[in-house]
Amino acid sequence: MVPACFEEVVLVDFEFNNGERNPRGEGNRPYVVCLCAHELRSGRKFRLWRDQLLDLKAPPYRIDSKTLFVAYYASAELCCHLSLGWELPVNILDLFIEFRRLTNHSGDPQPPAGLLDALDYFHLDGIEVQAKERWRDVVLRGGPWNAEERGGILDYCWSDIDALLRLLEVIPIRNFGCSLVHGSYMRADAWMRHRGPPLDPICNDLAAHWGELRRGLIDDLNLRFPFFDGESLRLKLLERWLIARDIRFWPLTLTGMLKTDEETLRAMAQRCPEVAEFAHTTITLKKLKTLDLSVGDDGHNRCMLSAFRTKTSRSAPSNSAFIFGLNAAFRSLIKPEPDQAIAYLDFSGQEFAEAAYFSKDANMIAAYESGDPYAYWARKNNAIPADGDKNSHRAIRDMYKLASLGILYSMGAATLGSYVGVSTTRARNMLRSHHEMFSIFWRYNAAVVDAGIVTRELRTVFDWRMRVLPTARAGTLANFPMQANGAEMLRLACCYAVDRCVPLLAPIHDAVLVGGPISDIDDIIATMRDCMTEASRAVLGGPAVRVDAKKVLFPDRYVDGRDGSVELWDTTMRLLAKLKRGAA
Numbered sequence: 001m002v003p004a005c006f007e008e009v010v011l012v013d014f015e016f017n018n019g020e021r022n023p024r025g026e027g028n029r030p031y032v033v034c035l036c037a038h039e040l041r042s043g044r045k046f047r048l049w050r051d052q053l054l055d056l057k058a059p060p061y062r063i064d065s066k067t068l069f070v071a072y073y074a075s076a077e078l079c080c081h082l083s084l085g086w087e088l089p090v091n092i093l094d095l096f097i098e099f100r101r102l103t104n105h106s107g108d109p110q111p112p113a114g115l116l117d118a119l120d121y122f123h124l125d126g127i128e129v130q131a132k133e134r135w136r137d138v139v140l141r142g143g144p145w146n147a148e149e150r151g152g153i154l155d156y157c158w159s160d161i162d163a164l165l166r167l168l169e170v171i172p173i174r175n176f177g178c179s180l181v182h183g184s185y186m187r188a189d190a191w192m193r194h195r196g197p198p199l200d201p202i203c204n205d206l207a208a209h210w211g212e213l214r215r216g217l218i219d220d221l222n223l224r225f226p227f228f229d230g231e232s233l234r235l236k237l238l239e240r241w242l243i244a245r246d247i248r249f250w251p252l253t254l255t256g257m258l259k260t261d262e263e264t265l266r267a268m269a270q271r272c273p274e275v276a277e278f279a280h281t282t283i284t285l286k287k288l289k290t291l292d293l294s295v296g297d298d299g300h301n302r303c304m305l306s307a308f309r310t311k312t313s314r315s316a317p318s319n320s321a322f323i324f325g326l327n328a329a330f331r332s333l334i335k336p337e338p339d340q341a342i343a344y345l346d347f348s349g350q351e352f353a354e355a356a357y358f359s360k361d362a363n364m365i366a367a368y369e370s371g372d373p374y375a376y377w378a379r380k381n382n383a384i385p386a387d388g389d390k391n392s393h394r395a396i397r398d399m400y401k402l403a404s405l406g407i408l409y410s411m412g413a414a415t416l417g418s419y420v421g422v423s424t425t426r427a428r429n430m431l432r433s434h435h436e437m438f439s440i441f442w443r444y445n446a447a448v449v450d451a452g453i454v455t456r457e458l459r460t461v462f463d464w465r466m467r468v469l470p471t472a473r474a475g476t477l478a479n480f481p482m483q484a485n486g487a488e489m490l491r492l493a494c495c496y497a498v499d500r501c502v503p504l505l506a507p508i509h510d511a512v513l514v515g516g517p518i519s520d521i522d523d524i525i526a527t528m529r530d531c532m533t534e535a536s537r538a539v540l541g542g543p544a545v546r547v548d549a550k551k552v553l554f555p556d557r558y559v560d561g562r563d564g565s566v567e568l569w570d571t572t573m574r575l576l577a578k579l580k581r582g583a584a
Helices: 049-053 076-083 095-101 115-121 128-143 147-169 174-195 204-206 211-226 233-242 262-271 273-287 327-331 350-359 363-367 373-380 393-408 413-420 424-437 439-455 475-500 519-541 565-583
Strands: 008-017 030-038 043-051 067-071 091-094 342-346 457-459 466-467 504-508 511-517 547-553
Touching: 008 076, 008 128, 008 147, 030 049, 030 147, 043 049, 043 147, 043 547, 067 076, 067 095, 067 147, 076 091, 076 147, 076 174, 076 439, 076 511, 091 174, 091 413, 095 115, 095 174, 095 466, 115 147, 147 519, 174 475, 174 504, 204 211, 204 327, 204 475, 204 565, 211 273, 211 327, 211 466, 211 565, 262 393, 262 413, 273 327, 273 565, 327 565, 342 475, 342 504, 350 363, 350 393, 350 439, 350 475, 350 519, 363 373, 373 393, 373 457, 393 424, 393 475, 424 439, 439 457, 439 475, 457 475, 475 504, 475 511, 511 519, 519 547
Parallel strands: 008 067, 067 091
Antiparallel strands: 008 030, 030 043, 342 511, 342 547, 457 466, 504 511
């Protein structure tokens, strides 16, 4: 039930498409078609068409601290607010988030969570799927709409208001305060969808020529790594190449073939520099059959960010539509506009810090607070000298970093050995070292798994819940506190950022992209860093996670620098220039 402290409770739904010129396209801010709203305390109802909305300087309903704004996947409605130049509501109850929390479980995939799915779950009547699709198509077709169509669209919009009311009456809300914290994040989600990262116009050329570029990249790669026959990777050729170079511990399938999935290729690239270019380029070529970034007419990358979609509540935007879903090389498409700058801020060692502070393991806390927990472990395990660090012993330190992350994912000795490129015996010794050094963490880890099995549920500090199925793997349960609370940490930082008017552009797992005028970017970075630090303290109960930042000023472009991205970008630009010269 809705607390009595709210003087007004307003249910809101908009209909919109993606722009007057290309209503079915993607990447543009919403072109608002109509609004329906129902204020429950007074019974007032609103059914307003676009021309009426454009005459308003503010919403026709209250959005102050005494009002509760109720919607289903609220960032869509909030994006419409921003497109109309309206302020955003203070208190948001998002019934999509509530339904996802209710049905979230430890398996894959997650249950569908559309509005009609929620109605079906509670055995409530709603608009027929065919009717919903028909009217949605009418909206997406774009105008002009005749009088009958306008009436039908408004009725269709109002059917969602009816659905919201029925859901609000039955959906369990166990912790209203946490629900408002989660709902508040949808303001940040809306701002990020409203702004979006700025992209270099060259992305249009890449999309137009991607088929030829892809073939050119394969041909270029084959000059140094001759494993391809056309576009097909020949595993026997790869195997011979590995044997000739004495590259060992490449993971195998159950049938004894070399694994070439993304996880294997990334792990091999990290521990074996000789295969890094091959591995990262192959990942890109496998994933990018076409280049379909969602880009607006103004050159900004906007797509649905899919908040709360994973079991740990992380956002899960489309890898093909979202610039940060692409290989690191193509993130160099991000380029600030004239007189503007962008900055990338990320939590440093977030998962290790959470493991340390949640478990209260003094050794693990000391490792994190040393500034480099992976070199710390390597030193304590006598893998590098007492004065060794990531500069003097980069390869070993990076191996311990990879091992640390693998161990947090509950890898056994055999899997860990393949992951970091050592024998099973050596991996077993690393595991034993980790257990001995961080024994309190391992007791905490076992307690988390036991609690999940016994109570059939795990939850975060802000009450995101995961129902534990009988088939749940111990690793899924053990890793939940780090991943799910990490998601809470980033969301809370974004909520603080909205309150302090930080121009958010995009969320990236444990990081955020911000932007603004060059003259303001240092202040923006400082404020965002404060937001992230405060959010980490709120989640961890006092301690803070370090925050790293890098900025890019016009006319420079964003450079990730990992995974051979610079080389792949340079090769792609060289091939593109050649193609354009040939077409001229």
